[in-house]
Amino acid sequence: MIRAGIYGATGYTGLELVKLLQRHPAAEIAFVTSQSQASKRLSDVFPGAPALPLVVGEDASLDEVDVVFLCLPHAAAAETALVALSAGARVIDLSADFRLRDAATYEQWYAHTHPAPDLLDEAVYGLTEVNRACLPGARLVANPGCYPTSVLLALRPLLLSDIAISGPIIADSASGVSGAGRGLSLTTHFVEVADNYSPYKIGRAHRHLPEMEQAVGWWREAAPAIIFSPHLLPVPRGILSTIYVNLAEEVVEAELRALYTAAYDGEPFVDVLPAGELASLAHVTHTNRCAIALTLTGRTLILTSAIDNLIKGAAGQAVQNMNVMFGHPETLGLL
């Protein structure tokens, strides 16, 4: 059994992770932490959750665990990673701390000196489908952001091909409210969200933009810029990204489709939808899957890509990474 600790279990991602690990046949939860709600049980914080005792992070016993999941605010995550790694635990970080390989970029976007810049080189970017091979030996995995997961899985086959692209890529994304966290804010008040749909931090203003552009840069030289427009959707969970790419030359749709089918052939969690179908939240909520559809209109390729932000966009992909790190079948506990 993999013994797992969860730091920061009282957010939506932490709760989802608890649920996934509780039904996972090869993992068990050693501890769950909360700074603000310690001494309560998880069931006091979430109706219907398991009655696990919450402890403050400092009281969690790292001796008992093989892996820790960090569902902490940025900076706090990196600090905890340092502690956990030196205690011999492997770390899957669901915060942003190890996603960007460049400390200066991190500090520009997160307005914080990186607490552990020496670990950046070692951290594996945990988009499982992409970096699967690096996971078995990894000590530290940076679980990708939710928006980047939906956008990058959709773009990767195209970017790795030799089809030329012109101009910026536009990623118009819509996310359910759990993506905004459980903290209190007028932004997430039911009356403000229900019956509403609202863009925020559009253009080049959201912190997930540099994460996307970093990966795009890995996959293609002279990488296109991304225009990223997130919107808040009146649903609890799910992300749909509608992505517009101007192709520099005529391409037939069948060629594109073949590219994607080949890229994701055999992938248990990526569904390339048949021609004529478009991705929607209904394809993926409450699953670890990513549904991707291609629509070609003249030279504009429209990709629609859907995930559950809490599962494939966070806790599910973290468990998927854990499975690979520990030599288990990648789908264990996730179907």
Added chain:
Amino acid sequence: MIRAGIYGATGYTGLELVKLLQRHPAAEIAFVTSQSQASKRLSDVFPGAPALPLVVGEDASLDEVDVVFLCLPHAAAAETALVALSAGARVIDLSADFRLRDAATYEQWYAHTHPAPDLLDEAVYGLTEVNRACLPGARLVANPGCYPTSVLLALRPLLLSDIAISGPIIADSASGVSGAGRGLSLTTHFVEVADNYSPYKIGRAHRHLPEMEQAVGWWREAAPAIIFSPHLLPVPRGILSTIYVNLAEEVVEAELRALYTAAYDGEPFVDVLPAGELASLAHVTHTNRCAIALTLTGRTLILTSAIDNLIKGAAGQAVQNMNVMFGHPETLGLL
């Protein structure tokens, strides 16, 4: 023109009142106050709202106004009422401060010494359909609570009749989230409310209970007790009360229907629905109406009663009261 001031304009009730008064042909808004957001405009606080400047209550000029509406927390409302009345303004209080005629009951339920007990006798309980005759001369009107409005309009014809009732009356009510206010609380977080339905303060625990029982006591000696079970509904606005009354004797439905039809004949804002129809939020949201339906099953009378909590349950009824107080047609600006 009636010159009106609104204290506490940055809650949902305040905003609704602003909208109603802006389209009212015989009223104009003299000022809107906010303690926390003063110096902003209302449009900074609510997208799409009019750009009225917000001032702190202390800076509002009472000289210019004929009437003030108090959308303030309890106790603060009574204190402001004292100031406004002595400046010569008439007062429509949307808080709970003058709803209960007995200061001791108030203090028991609101855990606060009443700031103006001497005004309690004078205050008119502003359930317009009931106390219409007292409004033209009123200086101070206590606008009813939202739940009591839905329950009391449904019960009154029965209670004023000589049909005997046995046992307690059960009022099972469901309210949209605007009823919980715009303050921040996990209770109103979108993810907690959406896809959920949850009872709270059921039995004899909610502050609207004594308000209901007070009116029931006016209308019938040896008044039945009320069991009141509010629930939070994943909608922005609206209240539906499903009310169960055990009749002590056999009554035919036609007699009950005649009772209600007669009671509300000519009432512009109370709709007694035809046999076979039941009240729902769709009948009333975004209107000042109350829809009431009767269903008789054996000796159990089930009343369903729906209002928009922000309109007939608050701002709309306040304007209805203002219309009567100032000698205008009761429906002015409300259709």
Added chain:
Amino acid sequence: MIRAGIYGATGYTGLELVKLLQRHPAAEIAFVTSQSQASKRLSDVFPGAPALPLVVGEDASLDEVDVVFLCLPHAAAAETALVALSAGARVIDLSADFRLRDAATYEQWYAHTHPAPDLLDEAVYGLTEVNRACLPGARLVANPGCYPTSVLLALRPLLLSDIAISGPIIADSASGVSGAGRGLSLTTHFVEVADNYSPYKIGRAHRHLPEMEQAVGWWREAAPAIIFSPHLLPVPRGILSTIYVNLAEEVVEAELRALYTAAYDGEPFVDVLPAGELASLAHVTHTNRCAIALTLTGRTLILTSAIDNLIKGAAGQAVQNMNVMFGHPETLGLL
């Protein structure tokens, strides 16, 4: 492995059953049927569903199966049950056909001659917690209705006690829209349901009433009548029942609580909530659990009881029954 066939897989209950059986470690799906969508795959009908081929019921091979689940309209279910039983399969019927033991009552409520009255005596009413002992030998199980599951689990410990009750029991229930099925009707149009809350068939008019009263009659002589008021809730899934019982004598809450705790001690899927907590949909959606809370106010006991209508109220309880029928741990595949 239990080989299972599903008749009527293209409704919401059928889909839920497919999902549960696909992740069940001891069951496999032999066939899924649909009369209207045969020759399609299930994934053509539901985005993201498994790509199982749909066949018409007549083409399903009963030789290959140990058990069939009937997610069919009433009458069609009983007819299929006859065929399946004679082919040697065990039957779990999710329709109403075998819930009422009395054919005349069935015919009164369902306006249809019962197609298989001779089987009524044999059918086990599959409220698992109640009839667990009868399941291992059962050939035919009548899976309970969704509303009755939520109401009966809440009432049973009280009814089996010697605490006297006076007057009718009132069950005020709210259900998510999946309870209304996937057929097309203005009642389930998004615009009619969203922002709405509406009662329907209240009093003694809903088909689940005789099912509830039948069980109440098993548990108590001179059984109280039930007043049952269902409401349509703007959520996809979940049922909350708020149940009012007038106790004929003074009882202390601790005694009631002890009764319920004892009754459900060790039950994996029934949670008696601690004092001060109330049941809500959030406790149970996407699980096979029933959450029950007790609130005593004077002599009125208010029970709040929540289930997921598609799981504990349908497909989940069916799998729970299957587990017991086939000698597996009751929770297998359901946690």
Added chain:
Amino acid sequence: MIRAGIYGATGYTGLELVKLLQRHPAAEIAFVTSQSQASKRLSDVFPGAPALPLVVGEDASLDEVDVVFLCLPHAAAAETALVALSAGARVIDLSADFRLRDAATYEQWYAHTHPAPDLLDEAVYGLTEVNRACLPGARLVANPGCYPTSVLLALRPLLLSDIAISGPIIADSASGVSGAGRGLSLTTHFVEVADNYSPYKIGRAHRHLPEMEQAVGWWREAAPAIIFSPHLLPVPRGILSTIYVNLAEEVVEAELRALYTAAYDGEPFVDVLPAGELASLAHVTHTNRCAIALTLTGRTLILTSAIDNLIKGAAGQAVQNMNVMFGHPETLGLL
């Protein structure tokens, strides 16, 4: 008083029109028609609606009316327009029949021979802010589509400027479900829409595309193509369009902002939002307003534009047009 008839009053647009005309101080409703629900009253069809008698279109008396509103399916609208015009009534058509000036384009997109091609030249495209001057003399007004209203008001100032554009314009739009009408379809089933977000007819496949491109062609030579991606949003009403335009040259945001401020200065129903704000449904639902915001990122201009699809996108703009046609203040009955 303007005497108005409404053809097709039992859809969402028809109902909204009834509500607007009922509170309009200078208009009265002469008749409301329905082919399928004739002999009922409107209140039988919509809970809470006025109890107007529904007649079949053939029985509507055109003698009594000054203007008719056509909320009919395409083709049926044009046929009724012919009848109404020859009876001397003015016509505001809310269908697509007279929006496209070219009969061949109409026939290509609507798969129907145009029933009244001779009227196409005469019809005024009723985007009020644009064609206000043509309305007083108009006999026949083609009320714009909902998506085109949101997109065209946002694009027009830019297109009329001399700022060069490169590549296609991308309009990524999200609409509430009332835009899909009240007809029955799995697409609008509550359970399919709630918690979902789904693109449909994206690229160059939706019938509102030629309407948008026609107007773009009026405003700019060598007009850019439009890529239009509608999405279905789990809300009853509202459209948000997020529009991406690649500018061919560097422009400073202040210049763009000045362009828009000037274009819409004094417009009662178009709000150009201040820098830093983005348009959302909350700005506009239940109003006749269009909120437009500008965000410049490098050479990409992102316009966010929000309307209520039933009001500014349909019934409200129709009344706005009526006001101008009959010489009333444009805002009459619409504030």
